[in-house]
Amino acid sequence: FFPGTVPAGETLLLAVSRSGTTTETLRAVDRFREAGNGPALTVTCYPQSTLAQQADFALVAPDAQEQSIAQTRSFTSMLLLTQALAAVLARDEGMLERLRRLPGALEDVVDRLGDLPRRLGEDQDIERLFFLGGGPLYGLASEAMLKTKEMSLSYAEAYYPLEFRHGPMSMVNGHTLVVGFLSDTALMEELRVLQDM
Structure with missing residues (x-):
């Protein structure tokens, strides 16, 4: 976390951590709060995690929890969750509609790829x-x-x-x-x- 990069005035920190226990993310939230910059919005898969508990606002995707070396479900879920958040905050109905259509579009891609993967x-x-x-x-x-x-x-x-x-x-x-x-x-x-x- 680089405090000098935070704009003056009220700022919203968006902190993302699958586990909600990532040391660097927790430190960034702590330093952001110490500087009195504004509220922290967190995105995680674990509602009882330190990150979720420290948040002013927490977006939690518990169905995205997974025990795997390659965290694919959690990454994809948190990415989509933050995109939906951005669309809501921007009042971008077009983006929300594209996100709603995404499952069907992905099925089409999988069908077109066939056995290539x-x-x-x-x-x-x-x-x-x-x-x-x-x-x-x-x-x-x-x-x-x-x-x-x-x-x-x-x-x-x-x-x-x-x-x-x-x-x-x-x-x-x-x-x-x-x-x-x-x-x-x-x-x-x-x-x-x-x-x-």
Whole structure:
């Protein structure tokens, strides 16, 4: 937590921790409160956790609790919960409607992919993976990298698409899988990076 980065005046801190016991997150909330900056809104999967108990406002997703090395359900649930919160605070009915349609849209994607995920997972020739995402999608690329490392102990890295073109792209060969999280705002530039592989 970097107190000097908090704007002057009343500020809302959003603190996220799956377990609600992450040391760094708890310290950040403590320091934020000590500075008297404003209320803390927390997102966690455990209602009795220290983080939830310390919060002025707590959003809890108990159904997202899981016992796994790769925390996929909890991450996805907390991401969707914070997106819904942002849509409500912004009074963005369009975003809320897109979130409501998400389960059906994901079923369509799974149907279109067919057995591709299984085939890629079984492909012993893939030695390294790169996940590319720009803007808000960089966080998803980083999370995909982390999950890949946790679940398969594979070499994986995350980059911004245009950053990847300048150096890391030289590591791509016939044993590399490159996954692009494509944005609406930079779609053509991101597609060009993928086409350059």
